Amino acid sequence: MDPRKIQLPREIHTGPGVIEDTGRICSDLRFEGRVMVVTGPRTLKIAGETAIESLQDAGFEVDQVTVGDATMASVAQVQDGLNGTSLVLGVGGGKVIDVAKMAATLEGVHFISVPTAASHDGIASPRASIRNGEGTASLEASSPIGVIADTEVIRKAPFRLLASGCADIISNYTAIMDWKLAHRLLNERYSESAAALSLMTAKMIIKSADAIKEGLEESARLAVKSLISSGIVISIAGSSRPASGSEHKFSHALDMVAPEPALHGEQCGVGTIMMMHLHGGDWRFIRDALARINAPTTAAELGIDPEYIIEALTVAHTIRKERYTILGDRGLTREAAERLAKITEVI
Numbered sequence: 001m002d003p004r005k006i007q008l009p010r011e012i013h014t015g016p017g018v019i020e021d022t023g024r025i026c027s028d029l030r031f032e033g034r035v036m037v038v039t040g041p042r043t044l045k046i047a048g049e050t051a052i053e054s055l056q057d058a059g060f061e062v063d064q065v066t067v068g069d070a071t072m073a074s075v076a077q078v079q080d081g082l083n084g085t086s087l088v089l090g091v092g093g094g095k096v097i098d099v100a101k102m103a104a105t106l107e108g109v110h111f112i113s114v115p116t117a118a119s120h121d122g123i124a125s126p127r128a129s130i131r132n133g134e135g136t137a138s139l140e141a142s143s144p145i146g147v148i149a150d151t152e153v154i155r156k157a158p159f160r161l162l163a164s165g166c167a168d169i170i171s172n173y174t175a176i177m178d179w180k181l182a183h184r185l186l187n188e189r190y191s192e193s194a195a196a197l198s199l200m201t202a203k204m205i206i207k208s209a210d211a212i213k214e215g216l217e218e219s220a221r222l223a224v225k226s227l228i229s230s231g232i233v234i235s236i237a238g239s240s241r242p243a244s245g246s247e248h249k250f251s252h253a254l255d256m257v258a259p260e261p262a263l264h265g266e267q268c269g270v271g272t273i274m275m276m277h278l279h280g281g282d283w284r285f286i287r288d289a290l291a292r293i294n295a296p297t298t299a300a301e302l303g304i305d306p307e308y309i310i311e312a313l314t315v316a317h318t319i320r321k322e323r324y325t326i327l328g329d330r331g332l333t334r335e336a337a338e339r340l341a342k343i344t345e346v347i
């Protein structure tokens, strides 16, 4: 990524019912002709069909693809369907948005992000997290040209998704500590402004933790705006560094080793508790903040066997090796991993 260039969304629409304006918003952005809507199996009914109807009413010809996993195979599936398409819209959770964003980037087509849940900070980011044989790669992508975040759709989504998004933001705490460490040890490029904004976003979520409640439009709005802000930080930094450190490596490792992983943000939240302990910081503060928003803080709450937590801790350092973190180059021994998970009451 070119460090001299910052790419940001041009328009951000948030509020109850904005998804019904999808067609008009795309016309106002001067798009016309054929567009592609990418959704997931559930989100097609929840929001995809409304977006498609709005686009058709505005005179667009609409193609639609449903994807499951965030893999290069799904990206290729979307690319195959792009034929004279002027715009790709990703209507769904983080995986759908990443697949649609990556396919649009590879084909040189604009992309609009239409999140159906406040579950991840990829909503407005210029990265796509795509799984490959070795885990998850954070790929360079174009920033969405627009975001259409309907807080009524997001309010009605399972609360677990919103709590997961808040945990993804809280993980900025240890991501920043890891980034600073890599800057000090390896002279890695570091942006004070990106780090400050990332931390401020995480602090804001923790400050509002008691106001984040199930079914409230206000909670959906607060979470989605914070996630957009965290995504913009990723744009400023030119990498996901300010929002992804050792706690994300732990989550990516769990995705590989656990037979049934939990949600991305949930795993990152639990990882943040443990990585904060490794950094010698106030891990109880992180744990209590997560508990206040009803995000998981233990293996049992993640629904993951303690054995996989230990295994993920021992292999986390092997993921994205170029990203130096508190896990170092050698990672944790099994004994150290078990002790860490026990001390922090994760297992």
Ligand SMILES: NC(=O)C1=CN([C@@H]2O[C@H](COP(=O)(O)OP(=O)(O)OC[C@H]3O[C@@H](n4cnc5c(N)ncnc54)[C@H](OP(=O)(O)O)[C@@H]3O)[C@@H](O)[C@H]2O)C=CC1
Binding pocket: 039, 040, 041, 042, 043, 044, 046, 070, 092, 093, 094, 095, 096, 098, 116, 117, 119, 120, 121, 122, 123, 125, 126, 127, 128, 129, 136, 153, 154, 156, 157, 158, 161, 164, 168, 234, 240, 263, 264, 265
């Ligand atoms: N690019 C970036 O910068 C970032 C990317 N990520 C990535 O994002 C992904 C995590 O996103 P996340 O959203 O947690 O996971 P998913 O995209 O897997 O979504 C989780 C589930 O929630 C469902 N869902 C979404 N919206 C609703 C709704 N309104 N009502 C009911 N169900 C709904 C999805 O349905 P369906 O089955 O239809 O999809 C899916 O089954 C990870 O792959 C992570 O790596 C995370 C942070 C940053």
Ligand SMILES: O=C(CO)COP(=O)(O)O
Binding pocket: 120, 121, 122, 127, 128, 129, 136, 137, 138, 168, 240, 243, 244, 248, 249
């Ligand atoms: O999840 C992210 C930020 O929250 C981005 O993560 P990765 O760069 O680790 O894929």
Ligand SMILES: [Zn+2]
Binding pocket: 120, 121, 168, 243, 244, 248, 264, 265, 268
């Ligand atoms: Zn994340």
